[in-house]
Amino acid sequence: MLVYVSREKRPGYDHNKKAGAMNALVRVSAVMSNAPFILKLDCDHYVYNSQAFREGMCFMMDGSGDRIGYVQFPQRFEGIDPSDLYANHNTFFFDVNMRALDGIMGPVCVGTGCLFRRIALYGFDPPRFKEHGGCSSCCFRQRRKIKSSVAAPEETDFLRMEDYDEDETYKKFGRSSFVINSIPIAEFQGRPLSDYPSVKNGRPPGALTIPRDILDAYTIAEAISVISCDYENKTEWGRRVGWIYGSVTEDLVTGYQMHSRGWKSVYCITKRDAFRGTTSINLTDRLHQVLRWSSASIEIFFSRNNALLASRRMKFLQKIPYLNLGICPFISIFLIVYCFLPALSLFSGQFIVQELSLTFLTYLLAISLTTSTLAVLEIKWSGISLEEWWWNEQFWLIGGTSAHIIAMLQGLLKVTAGIETSFILKSMSGGNDVDDFKLTSLIILPIVIIMVNLIAIVVGFTRAIYSEIPQWSRILGGVLFSFWVLAHLYPCAKGLMGRKGRTTAIVFLVRPPRHHDFAVVGGH
Numbered sequence: 001m002l003v004y005v006s007r008e009k010r011p012g013y014d015h016n017k018k019a020g021a022m023n024a025l026v027r028v029s030a031v032m033s034n035a036p037f038i039l040k041l042d043c044d045h046y047v048y049n050s051q052a053f054r055e056g057m058c059f060m061m062d063g064s065g066d067r068i069g070y071v072q073f074p075q076r077f078e079g080i081d082p083s084d085l086y087a088n089h090n091t092f093f094f095d096v097n098m099r100a101l102d103g104i105m106g107p108v109c110v111g112t113g114c115l116f117r118r119i120a121l122y123g124f125d126p127p128r129f130k131e132h133g134g135c136s137s138c139c140f141r142q143r144r145k146i147k148s149s150v151a152a153p154e155e156t157d158f159l160r161m162e163d164y165d166e167d168e169t170y171k172k173f174g175r176s177s178f179v180i181n182s183i184p185i186a187e188f189q190g191r192p193l194s195d196y197p198s199v200k201n202g203r204p205p206g207a208l209t210i211p212r213d214i215l216d217a218y219t220i221a222e223a224i225s226v227i228s229c230d231y232e233n234k235t236e237w238g239r240r241v242g243w244i245y246g247s248v249t250e251d252l253v254t255g256y257q258m259h260s261r262g263w264k265s266v267y268c269i270t271k272r273d274a275f276r277g278t279t280s281i282n283l284t285d286r287l288h289q290v291l292r293w294s295s296a297s298i299e300i301f302f303s304r305n306n307a308l309l310a311s312r313r314m315k316f317l318q319k320i321p322y323l324n325l326g327i328c329p330f331i332s333i334f335l336i337v338y339c340f341l342p343a344l345s346l347f348s349g350q351f352i353v354q355e356l357s358l359t360f361l362t363y364l365l366a367i368s369l370t371t372s373t374l375a376v377l378e379i380k381w382s383g384i385s386l387e388e389w390w391w392n393e394q395f396w397l398i399g400g401t402s403a404h405i406i407a408m409l410q411g412l413l414k415v416t417a418g419i420e421t422s423f424i425l426k427s428m429s430g431g432n433d434v435d436d437f438k439l440t441s442l443i444i445l446p447i448v449i450i451m452v453n454l455i456a457i458v459v460g461f462t463r464a465i466y467s468e469i470p471q472w473s474r475i476l477g478g479v480l481f482s483f484w485v486l487a488h489l490y491p492c493a494k495g496l497m498g499r500k501g502r503t504t505a506i507v508f509l510v511r512p513p514r515h516h517d518f519a520v521v522g523g524h
């Protein structure tokens, strides 16, 4: 059965974008099919491996799979330039970060290629959830029996709708008794089969083969009524039920709330890509995407979804990456300082550190060794190539000096002065004038960094050549660090030049940029 759903939109009612659309879909499907599992794909993604469903279902239907809220597949993209200059494939995120999270409570939800348990979306608690006693219980689990680990009420029937006050249920889920009556059925059908001895509360074999009622006009009318724009008025849809509203990365927040209720998630990488899609391919779109994500990070940091406030059902180690997501735009401050330091040392003729003492060198060596070992291990374990890793490093710096800092300033403005800036809006369109303006403001700092470092190198060399006792080692040290910064920003310069064809970098960078220079870049 294929049903195309278009929700009602009306002036005066916030349609809540993607999250609103998803919630309307969830209700319609509760009325019409009520499948216990829901696969969600973005409009720019498609199924590339039909067997992926089965692999995802294996996790859900497994003996203890009833505690899994969602199974996330990696996002894979097509149509990206083989020299993935702007790290558009995001391999580092999908093959390193997400895999690592799979070892804790599970990957974050990235919104597409994700298989959900309907009950988890409805905001119920998982069966047999545990409370974790913070950092110590995580690190010393073997040694100390965790006292605070309280199992949920012994579930013979973990979701008892009769436990919920009728009025409250209607308040939570809205006026449709169809939707409300469908909930326990979806829960029951999503349980693991009871033929494992360890499964306490399984579904008897054959329970799903009972024929369903044929859809009648009454059901269809109900389905239409649950997508009306006022259905969610005074309900908990978008707050505790369904996809959560109010964030440009609603998926992340939705997944976060599931984890903080104690649901787990699973990362499922199939041999043949499960789904494929398209993503931004040029610098403009890529920076906008990063800006959108970092604005969302700031929003999350200053909201009740800050991981510092997460419930004890979320493992300590799981809180760290969520916290990291919220903090990462702030790191841009340090990144920017680091980008200017080498130039500063070349301008002033002083090396970054005054004297190279043994203690300093030992620290430096230890830190460099640890970070490079980490990088080597990440590459080795994840199977990404060195190049992909490097592109990611580069884009990390580009994002840090452009989108992250802008997002941070906007976020701080909003929090401290209540000033709402317009350009964190999710843009679905390509280069128009407004976009050019946005890109100009995004790209200014990386350009300044590139220019300052280039000038610093020239100044450094000139000084060395004309001084009586040239201190080459000092200059070389400074130049090396400057080059390191420039190497990171190379994709940015290349992207800006892409459109210019024969214009050289220097000429382009020195000439005051005109708006249309930034419109659509890349694809040369």
Ligand SMILES: O=c1ccn([C@@H]2O[C@H](COP(=O)(O)OP(=O)(O)O[C@H]3O[C@H](CO)[C@@H](O)[C@H](O)[C@H]3O)[C@@H](O)[C@H]2O)c(=O)[nH]1
Pocket: 017, 018, 021, 041, 042, 043, 044, 110, 111, 112, 248, 249, 250, 251, 278, 279, 280, 289, 292, 293, 426, 427, 428
């Ligand atoms: O007003 C809107 C905007 C977007 N969408 C849907 O949201 C998806 C994501 O938007 P897109 O422009 O493709 O953004 P991406 O940066 O590619 O999306 C990534 O980041 C988003 C969060 O910012 C997640 O929702 C996506 O799943 C994730 O792939 C689209 O495909 C649409 O299906 C809507 O339904 N309504």
Ligand SMILES: [Mn+2]
Pocket: 042, 044, 277, 278, 279
């Ligand atoms: Mn997309």
